[in-house]
Amino acid sequence: MSNALKRRKIAVLGSRSVGKSSLVKQFIENNFIDSYYPTIESTFAKSVVYKGVEYDCQIIDTAGQDEYSPINSQYAIGIHGYVLVYSITSRNSFNMIQVVYDKIVDFCGVTKIPCVIVGAKCDLTMARQVEPKHGMELAKHNDCAWIETSAKHDINVSKVFELCLQEIERNMAPNQTEPQTKGCVVM
C-alpha cells in the first residue's frame, strides 16, 4: 500500500468553547489546560494506527461555528472525515451539530459525510444538559459514530480519532484515496 493511500485529513468543528482545541491538544500533546484561548485555526499531524494500519492524520482544529457562520470551503474540500463536537453542558452546542452537518453536506453536494459526533466535557456531569441517548439518536439519524469524552481526564480521546478513521474507511470505496467530497473542488 502506498503512503498516499494512508493519508487522512480530519476537520474538527462545533460551537465556540465546546472543547475542540482541548480534545485535539490532549490527543496530540497529552496535556490539558483549564484556561480558554479562542482558536483561529491550527493544523496538527499525528500518525494513528487503526486495525494494524498506520494512517498519517492531518487534524484541523477550527474556530467555533454558529448558525450564521458560513462553512469555510477549506473545511469542506479535500476533507476525509469530520469530528463534530458539542459540550454535554450546552444544549445549544448540541443543536448546532445538525446545522453544521447539513451545511457541509449541502456545500459538498453529497448525501452524507464520514463523521463522529462527540459529546465533550463528560466529566461535568452536574452541569449536563444533553443525555447520552440524545447523542446516540442524532448519530443514528445521520448514520455516523458517537462518543462522549473528557479532554480533562483523557477519557475516550484517542477513541474519537479511531472512530473517525473507522467512519472514513466505512464510507470509502475500496482503493479510493480521495474524499467523497472531491466533487466540490473549486479551481
Ligand SMILES: Nc1nc2c(ncn2[C@@H]2O[C@H](COP(=O)(O)OP(=O)(O)OP(=O)(O)O)[C@@H](O)[C@H]2O)c(=O)[nH]1
Ligand atoms: N471540565 C472540562 N473542561 C473542559 C474540557 N474540555 C475543554 N474544557 C474547557 O472548556 C473551555 C473551552 O475549551 P476549548 O478547547 O478552548 O474550546 P474550543 O471549542 O476549542 O473553543 P473555540 O476555540 O472558541 O472554538 C476551556 O476553558 C477548557 O479548559 C473537558 O473535557 N472538561
